[in-house]
Amino acid sequence: MKQKAGFKLRQICGENIITAEGINHVNFNKLMVLNPSAAFLWSHVEGEDFDNARLAALLTEEYGIDGDTALHDAEAIAKQWLEAGLVEE
Numbered sequence: 001m002k003q004k005a006g007f008k009l010r011q012i013c014g015e016n017i018i019t020a021e022g023i024n025h026v027n028f029n030k031l032m033v034l035n036p037s038a039a040f041l042w043s044h045v046e047g048e049d050f051d052n053a054r055l056a057a058l059l060t061e062e063y064g065i066d067g068d069t070a071l072h073d074a075e076a077i078a079k080q081w082l083e084a085g086l087v088e089e
Helices: 035-042 052-063 067-084
Strands: 009-013 015-020 032-034
Touching: 009 035, 015 035, 032 035, 035 052, 035 067, 052 067
Parallel strands: none
Antiparallel strands: 009 015, 015 032
C-alpha cells in the first residue's frame, strides 16, 4: 500500500486530522480523525510502500504490544484507510 498524494496529517485543535490538498481532491468530503496510534503509523509510512506487517511491526516497537494484537490493529486501520480512499494498493 501507499498513501495517495495530496493527503496530509495535520494537528487541528488538538486532533490528528487527515486533510486533502489540491484540485485532485476537490470532491473529497470526508473528515478522517486519527487516534494517536493511527497518527503515529501514518507519519511513519509517509512516502513509502507499506503493508500490514510493516504497520504491525511499528506498533509492536512503539507500544510493546504482542504481534497478534498489533497485526489485528494494523489490518483494521489499513482497511479504514483503503475504504476512505487515503491509500492505494
